[in-house]
Amino acid sequence: MIEKIGMNLPVEAMQGEGKRVSPTPYEATTAFSTYLKNAIQDVNGLQKASDKLNQGLATGQVQDIHQVMIASQKAGVAMDMAMQVRNKAVEAYQEIMRMQI
Numbered sequence: 001m002i003e004k005i006g007m008n009l010p011v012e013a014m015q016g017e018g019k020r021v022s023p024t025p026y027e028a029t030t031a032f033s034t035y036l037k038n039a040i041q042d043v044n045g046l047q048k049a050s051d052k053l054n055q056g057l058a059t060g061q062v063q064d065i066h067q068v069m070i071a072s073q074k075a076g077v078a079m080d081m082a083m084q085v086r087n088k089a090v091e092a093y094q095e096i097m098r099m100q101i
Helices: 010-015 027-057 065-098
Strands: none
Touching: 010 065
């Protein structure tokens, strides 16, 4: 069965939109700090895993050099990304500090 398109269709679709609650500035800051902390912990975890595999390769416990190289590259890329994010944050801070009031 085909239903006709009425004028109330867009209004009915938007009725739930007003019920969303935006986070307070404190909640938004908390969420960002949590995200940043988790990202740093992820980079640290990748670095530790890479170090462990490198030590295992040096002692002969790990035979698969491909696994070691992949872990090393993952850790390197993650660190490069973290450094780029840090550089952009520092640049943004410096730009704000240069603003005339």
